[in-house]
Amino acid sequence: MAQLNNVTPLFKDLAKVEHEHNIACRECSLYRLCLPLGLHSNDLAQLDKIIKRSQGFTRGEALFASDTPFKSIFVVRSGSFKTTVQASDGREQVTGFYFPGEFIGMDAIYEQAYKSTAKALESSSVCELPFEKLQEFGTTMPQLQVQMMSRLSKELSGDKTLMFLLGKKTAEEKLATFLLSLSRRFQDRGFSAREFQLTMSRGDIANHLGLAVETVSRLFTRFQDEGLISIQSKAISLLDSDKLKQLCG
Amino acid sequence: MAQLNNVTPLFKDLAKVEHEHNIACRECSLYRLCLPLGLHSNDLAQLDKIIKRSQGFTRGEALFASDTPFKSIFVVRSGSFKTTVQASDGREQVTGFYFPGEFIGMDAIYEQAYKSTAKALESSSVCELPFEKLQEFGTTMPQLQVQMMSRLSKELSGDKTLMFLLGKKTAEEKLATFLLSLSRRFQDRGFSAREFQLTMSRGDIANHLGLAVETVSRLFTRFQDEGLISIQSKAISLLDSDKLKQLCG
């Protein structure tokens, strides 16, 4: 666990527990958020067997790189990740941030190759689901397939929302929306909706929202001046989420 | 067929043939692009039975509305559609355009409700796939499930690309990318990659790309002045797609 001491993981307790023991899905605290939902216990045991529990990634380490053959879908177990797509000229877009229980790599099924790069934002770990095995299981566990589709659909729906954000929202609306989205996701995971760590850099946030770093920085200070938030480097608390909600448009 | 005479459907021949006969998947000219790919012929016959072939929609008519219960996934049979998401304040974002063989409504699986509105851009028709039935079939036809996931994945991948476009590209790059994307899709469907109809309005294009109508209009005239395209109201031809490719960045 030494590597965990020099960072501030978002989900320290989870990381501690689940790094140390390769605990079964049934006992995983993410169960409620994850794939196995709705599976019977013998099916669950089957699933358990094919899941590879990874050793963990350190800040900046890649889970997979763009244009690499697709083999597995990953579920974040602890920590957090970002995914990016890049153009040949070097420009890149942060397409998403991923927290425990969330799936990474589903956009690679069609092309059979990852079309984005996934990097850890802090010390993190994942469960690896080899897609071929997953397919085999689909025959005997239709519920699993439905669950998978549901996951894909959820991300699709989220992406449409993001398209609206990128295409139609002002800088202020973008940042307010982003903060509340994080807040909601932390709450879903049993953490404070009010206070949390921004594990990604200002640059990552700006990039993701289609803004310049400077704009994000200015907005943070303005939100703070207006008493909406309190922010100190990576630690943020939402002081007036009602007003933030209004700002989302 | 009277309703088809006063419009210029993108896929007139398809519309003619497939409106009149409820032809089976096996004989459908979209087979290659559509769901049944990889199914055995007896499976195909099964699938055929659950597919409802709709009567057709006229320009502006809604296939489904936002916040309506989810029942079916739709495949465009002829014509074209757009999907939009809207905010409470009235702003809306065109999240996609859909052509024959493409799937609409997959982002509704998770929420079990359509989170976008789909409208016909011209006289169009769809195949309706009741999701419940599709699920039942999944048990006996795992291949179908895989195919569905593949479709979802493809759209996901496309959305990431669009996020890059919205977040990082200039107006010029956006429009060039859009035109080439249409071109490629028409080519995939056996139509000219060089000359086609823009069934959507300038407003729809602008909205989709996160631009103002005026900007799109100006770019069209500029592209025309520079000899890249030739455009006359809805009819466009790409005169220099190599240079357009360069403009995409």
Added chain:
DNA sequence: ACGCATAATTGATCCAGGTCAATGCGCTGA
């Protein structure tokens, strides 16, 4: 074929947010 509504073009002006530049802060490692 005519007239009205809607869509598209074109021009003039403006501003949100980007870019450039300088400074400040906080890790990290010796």
Added chain:
DNA sequence: TCAGCGCATTGACCTGGATCAATTATGCGT
């Protein structure tokens, strides 16, 4: 403890594309 470096903040200025305002096509209904 402190130097060095990457990240973040702050200020000054600039610009791509939005907005506003006419004008001109297009197409639809009668």
